[in-house]
Amino acid sequence: MPEAASPQPAPGSDALPKTYDPAGTEARWQAAWEQAGAFHPDPAAPGQPFSVVIPPPNVTGSLHMGHAFNTALIDTIVRFQRLQGKNVLCLPGTDHASIAVQTILEKQLKAEGASKDDLGRDAFFERAWAWKAESGGTIVGQLRRLGYSVDWGRERFTLDPGLNKAVVEAFLRLHEQGLIYRGEYLVNWCPASGSAVSDLEVEMKEVEGSLWHLRYPLTPLADHPIDHLVVATTRPETMLGDTAVAVNPADPRYAHLVGRSITLPLMGRQIPIVADEHVDPAFGTGCVKVTPAHDPNDFAIGQRHGLPQITVMAKDGSMNEAAGRFAGLDRFEARKAVVAAMEAEGLLVKTEPHRHSVPYSDRGKVPVEPLLSTQWFVRTEPLAARCRTALDNPAGAEPRFVPERWSKVYRDWLTDIRDWCISRQLWWGHRIPAWFVVSETGGVITEATPYFVGRSEAEAWAKAEAQFGAASLAAGRDLVLEQDPDVLDTWFSSGLWPFSTLGWPDPAAADLATWYPTSVLVTGFDIIFFWVARMTMLAGAFLPEARAPFGDVYIHGLVRDENNRKMSKSAGNGIDPLLLIERYGADALRFALVREVAGAGQDIRLDYDRKTDTSATVEAARNxxxxxxxxxxxxxxxxxxxxPASLGEPVLAELESEDRWILSRLVRTSSQCAELCGSYRLGEAAKLLYEFAWNDLCDQYIEWAKPRLFGDDQAARTTARRVLAHSLEALLVMLHPLMPHLSEDLWHAVTGAEASEFLALQRWPQPNQQWLDPSHESAFQFGIDAVRAIRNLRALSGVKPAEKLPIGIHTPTAARRDFVIANQGKISRLVGASELHWEAEPTAGQLLGIVDSDAQVGLSVPQQSLDALRERLQKDLAKVEKEIAGLxxxxxxxxxxxKAPPEVVAECQANLAEARAQAELVRGRLLDLG
RNA sequence: GGGCGAUUAGCUCAGAGGUAGAGCACUACCUUGACACGGUAGGAGUCACUGGUUCGAUUCCAGUAUCGCCCA
Structure with a gap:
């Protein structure tokens, strides 16, 4: 970056504008970092490796505040680690989000009056890639705008060729290990997207529905009093596929009916009455209809009793031929039609309003239909078992969750885990690398069609030839192979992310060798199951020696809106991070987000005024x-x-009181801040630096040092300059992870560093430990307290701020006397004294204020009505008396x-003595005031 | 039904077994040679409730209430 482009003039110039304008500065440094390849690490470079793969955002549009939050946290961590001298890789990328993107594209096509089938698979894919380029470009632009210190040279996409290679290899190996199987099961079918979805993509929603009581006639039996049963259902349309009625075996009302049969109304089919313990006798009438092909519980009952499974619905959610005269109706129309038909036949007993849970498709936003379907599954238990073992590692849980409580959520999900349906009837995604020998099953793919899994079609062909070639030839027919048309669940490729992006399955990949397992995964609690657990399970299958693909998992909360609702696209309450960045700067937004996150993974609420697009929180950070x-x-x-370099380090022997104080505070702050950042307590770190910068450095140090900085005493001025330069530089380094652009810019201005050098690549400050000096800190604190007491007294007595007057500080203690005398000029300046004097005891004729039991301050002002002061003293007295009573x-x-520790008792006694002495002083002052 | 979290100043939230903190908002004053996106000085809280442990609990434990989330 050319020097001329810097917003900062050479050090020493005073031509800076009065306010910071982030926009240009941020863009400039982002470009400079990237051009210099500052965040493009070499796996062979020295330094302890530290790596993070970012959670790849879906290419479904643009980023929301949650991404900005996640980015702010990750970038703070990796920038901090870089300053620690580690060899840091932060790898970016995006996710192809198969179902979400396909839904968007199909909606677009529909709006154009077309469909994906009109387009064909290839043209659809082209369109999808174009969408990816656009959305991915937007997202990457937004991530850059935040100042993300990722290695763009290693950017990945979950559907890129390298990841496809990893996906195919993973599929193959899992298949070889017997962990992938294909079969017909009841799956969650989303009619909106026309695909199966996994259990995780199903959300239970409470809805106001109805409970229909239907009369099912018993097949007539001579001299039997009961001629029908009543079943209750929330889904009457599925009765067309009933293959039994079930009762609880212990239910005395129905026990004698078990084994008899029923004539299924509308269909005329004979179905048995079975006894099953899972029937709740208290629900409805205690009799339930059993539809094994359309309900998970009924499926299980069907399995136990060997019942047939009759599918009455097609995959688009309409009724099929098996539904008889209802065929062709949509499932919700069919519901009404079935109820009407039953009513017409006098078989509808009653209809009750009924609140119940209905499974909804996460993406499609429509009720999911449990449907029998042949799909691919991952056998999860062996993988989950390995994860549970790693979590129990006696040497420390792997991964280690921060906050720890999330490990329980993770473990619970991995216990009693269900198999993972990984096939999706979509086009946008990784095609399943399986080829069916359709010539064996008359040209069609059925559950029974033999198949071969291969890295390529050629590999599948070779396998097929070997097994079926001869037989085919003998039978006089050609071998015909057809690839499975389906694609894999997006999370299958996301689940490989921490190692596929580093070069797996290439065993010689240098990145993998250096940076795997990754150091920490930073993500929201909402995808612990979707993503975190899938990554640990899959990593365990391929790279088990590492136990987990990341050492730590730092779980953060969600960003909620000003009304405490989760921000989401569908709710329309998202806040565009770019709006806030434009208004306040990326650093301000980042600082605001991180500063809010002090607690243990709580959600954060970002205040926001939608009318003005302003946020007080971000504004405070901008300030x-x-x-x-x-x-x-x-x-x-x-x-x-x-x-700082030309001035040299501060020299201990030359330091004045405020120098000792700020340097001691600096030592303390740098070690505390490093400790906090290293343990993911980023919000606390942000607050610590805020206080150090604003309260300590600006409000105190600079104000106390001004006389020397403005003065003619060269030696004194140099000392103050050294301390100021040194403290400021250290502060900028420490702030860099939180406010990267501003700190980089100011650091260059202060240090005069070459444009080719970067603060981002410097080292964390290592201030001289000898500067740590608690006694000087408390000595200087007296100065701060005395100044405040004087200012308070001035304010109470109504002295004009500009009016200079004689002021005294009264303390019998030698050290304090020395402090006052040594700092006379500085204190005078701070309190507006025409003359500042020390006396052991106050003389008469002054207006007095109390610092503590050992010090008073006095103003030489004419006596006047001092109700304000009296009030204040009375308040002080009340407070101190309360304290005395307590102590x-x-x-x-x-x-x-x-029983209390002796030091606590001693402290208590000291406090009591102090409080009593202060009370005495206050009473004396009140008496004086009359 | 099971689990988890929250309840602290008007608002948003930190905090820690030993006298309650910040930012914003509020009050008064101040355009003082970095900053009004600023300075100075203030006001403001029974730390949800009830028990228990403890010399001492706002902090630890149990229960209750309210709110929120996850799982079934």
Missing amino acids: FANKLFNATRFALMNLGGET AGRLANPNFAG
Whole structure:
């Protein structure tokens, strides 16, 4: 980056604008980092490897605030680790989101009056890739705009050729291990997308439905009093596929009927009455209709009793030929028609309103239909078992969840896990690498058609030839192979993400060797099952030696809107991160998001005014950015063209009180902040730096150091410059993970570093440990307290801020006396004193304020009505008396003295003495005031 | 039905076994030679409730209530 392009003039210049304008600065540094390849690591480089693969956003449009949040957290972590000197890889990418993208495209086609079948598979794919290019481009642009320090040179897409290779290999190996099978089962069928979906993609929704009580006539039997049973159902249309009625074997009302048969109304079919323990005698009439082909529970009953499965619905949700005269009707129309028909026959007993759960398709937003279908499945238990073992690793759970409580959620899901339906009747996705020998089954694919799994069609052919070639030849027919038309669940490819992106299955991949397993996965709790568990299961199948594909899993909450609702596209309550970035800057948005996340993975609520597109939270962060900008501007104006390096380190022997104080605070802050960032307590780290920067450096240090910075004493000025430059530089380094652009920019301005150098690649500050000095910190704290007491007194007595007047500080303690005398000029400036003097005891004729039991401050002002001061003192007295009561009460308790730690008792006694002394002072002052 | 989380200042949220914190908002004053996106000084809370452990609980434990989420 050419120097001329920098917004910062050379150090020492005072030509900076008064406010920070993030837009240009952020774009410039993003470009500079990328052009320099700053985040493109070499696997052979020194430094402990640290790696993160980002959760790839779906290419379904653009990013929302949740992505910005996830990005802010990950980038803070990886930038921090980079500053620790690690060899950091942060790998970006996007997800093809098979079902979601196909839904979008089909909707577009429908709007154009076309369908995917008109287009054909190839043209549809072309269209899908075009969509991917557009949406993916938008997303990548947004990620760049946030300042994500990822390696764009390693960007991946879950449907790119490299990932396809990994997907095919994974499928093959799982198949070889017997962990993939194909079979006809009751699956969740989404009629909207025309595909099977997994259990996870089904969401239970409470709906107001009806419970229909239907009369099923018993097949007549001479001299038997009961001639019918009543069944209750929420789905009358499925009765067309009933193959039994079930009762509880212990139900005395019906026990004697078990084994008899019923004539199924409307269909005329004879179906048996079976006894099954899973029937709840208390629900409805205690009799349930059994439709094994359309209900999971009935399916299980059917299996136990060997009942036939009659599918009465087609895959588009309409009734099929097996539904007799209802064939062709949509399932919801059929429901009405069946009820009407039953009523017409006098078989509808009653209809009750009934609230119940209905499975909905996550994507299609329509009720899912349990349907018998031949699909591919992953046998999950062996994989899950390995994950549970890794979690129980005596040397430490793998992965380690942060916060820990999520590991229970993860474990529970991996216990009693169901097999994973991985085939989808879609086009956009990884085609299943299986070829059917359709010549064996008359040219069609059935459940019985033999198939071969291969890395390529040629490989499948070779296998097919070997097994069926001779027989085919003998039978005089050609071998015909046809690839399975279906694609894999998106999560199958996402599940390989932490290693497929690093080069797996190539055993020699350097990235894999260096950066696998990855260091930490950062994601929301909502995809622990979808993604985290799938990755650990699949990694266990292929790279079991690592136990888990990531050491830590840092689970964060969701971003909620100003009304505490989860932000979502469908609810229309999303907030576009770009709007806030444009208004406040990416650094401000990032800082605001991270600062909100101090707690243990709680959701964060981002305040937002939709009328004005403003956010007080982000605005506060923007103000902080501006404060830093101005602090740096001040430094540049007062460092005399020098840099931290040219000035050299502060020299201990030359330091004044505020120097000792800020450097001690710096030592403390740098180690605390590193500790917090290293343990994912990023919000606390953000707050710590905010306080150090604003309260300590700006409000105190700079104000106390101004006389030296403005003065003529060269030696004193150099010392102050050294401390200021040093503290500021360290602060900028520490802030870099949180506010990368601003800190990079200001760091260049302060250090005068070459454009080819980057703060992003510097080292975390290592301030001299000798500067840590608690006694100086408390000594200086007295100065802060005294200044505040004087200012308070001025405000209460109504002295004009600009009015200078004689001021005294009264303390008998030698160290404090020395402090006051040594800092006379500085304190005078801070409190507006025309003359500042020290006396052990206050002399008469002053207006006095109390710092603590050992110090008072006095203003030489004419006596006046001082209700405000009196009020204040009375309040102080009340407070201190309350404290005395509490402390005295505690000390009077013999158990306290006996059982509490001695240092606590001593502290308590000291506090009591202090409080009593203060109370005395306050009472004295009140008496003086009359 | 099972599990998890939350309940702290007007709002949004930190916090920690030993006298309650921040940001925003609020009040008063101040355009002081970095910053009004600023400064100074203030006001403001029975830490949801009830028990228990403890010398001491807002903090740990149990239960209750309310809200939210996940699983069935």
